[in-house]
Amino acid sequence: MDTKFSSAVPVVILPGLMCDSRMFGAQIDAGAQVVDGFYGGASSMGDMADYALARLPQRAVLVGHSMGARVALEVVRAAPERVAGIVLADTGVHPVGEGEHAKRHALRDLGREQGMAALVDRWLPPMLGDAARGDDALYETLRTMCIDAGIETYEAQIEALLTRPELDDVLAAIACPALSVTGAQDAWSPPAQHDAIAAAISGCMRRDVPEAGHMLPAEKPQEFNAVLQEWLAATID
Numbered sequence: 564m565d566t567k568f569s570s571a572v573p574v575v576i577l578p579g580l581m582c583d584s585r586m587f588g589a590q591i592d593a594g595a596q597v598v599d600g601f602y603g604g605a606s607s608m609g610d611m612a613d614y615a616l617a618r619l620p621q622r623a624v625l626v627g628h629s630m631g632a633r634v635a636l637e638v639v640r641a642a643p644e645r646v647a648g649i650v651l652a653d654t655g656v657h658p659v660g661e662g663e664h665a666k667r668h669a670l671r672d673l674g675r676e677q678g679m680a681a682l683v684d685r686w687l688p689p690m691l692g693d694a695a696r697g698d699d700a701l702y703e704t705l706r707t708m709c710i711d712a713g714i715e716t717y718e719a720q721i722e723a724l725l726t727r728p729e730l731d732d733v734l735a736a737i738a739c740p741a742l743s744v745t746g747a748q749d750a751w752s753p754p755a756q757h758d759a760i761a762a763a764i765s766g767c768m769r770r771d772v773p774e775a776g777h778m779l780p781a782e783k784p785q786e787f788n789a790v791l792q793e794w795l796a797a798t799i800d
Contacts, residue, residue: 566788568594572647579629581712589784606719612637626650648740683709692748692776734763740798741767746775
């Protein structure tokens, strides 16, 4: 039976790079809302958080996926009273690493020169777990979503990622319930990275989903929903 989220507080998803509600159909079916619109073209984490805050209920459980988890943490920084709980899914909290500018700009340049389809077809396959790479329908849904985001959205969002603020102070100050979850095959945000995230947040629940990569909510939707419901039932009034 499909999971339905049992929470007295709205569950709201903040999508990651080039993602929108098409990534989260199973979560929407379970009762979640999604902040759509690719953050209105915002090019900083603070502006993305402001975009989200303008569209959130007065109080919400935030499910941040990938880049969206960083946006969720900026919402916590700006307005902790608005956040009843936070889920950090398939993400990182580390600063910009060596070579990150070059890698992201190489994809940007590919998109500028050859179009979004070329950019997405290079970027997307490594984001998927083994089983999902062979799922043509899933791949086409995610591919179309990312192509529809467009090069201007990609450029704005990588600018936000490359100028992202430090998060150590935010993690240490989180007082609401928290969950750190990733796909066991997520090469971009591996389990060890999520172990460190959970260790930085007091009382944080920690879970992995087997046979899933970075696009966990779409790759293993019911398993992801079950983890969210387990956490919601244990922690959210």
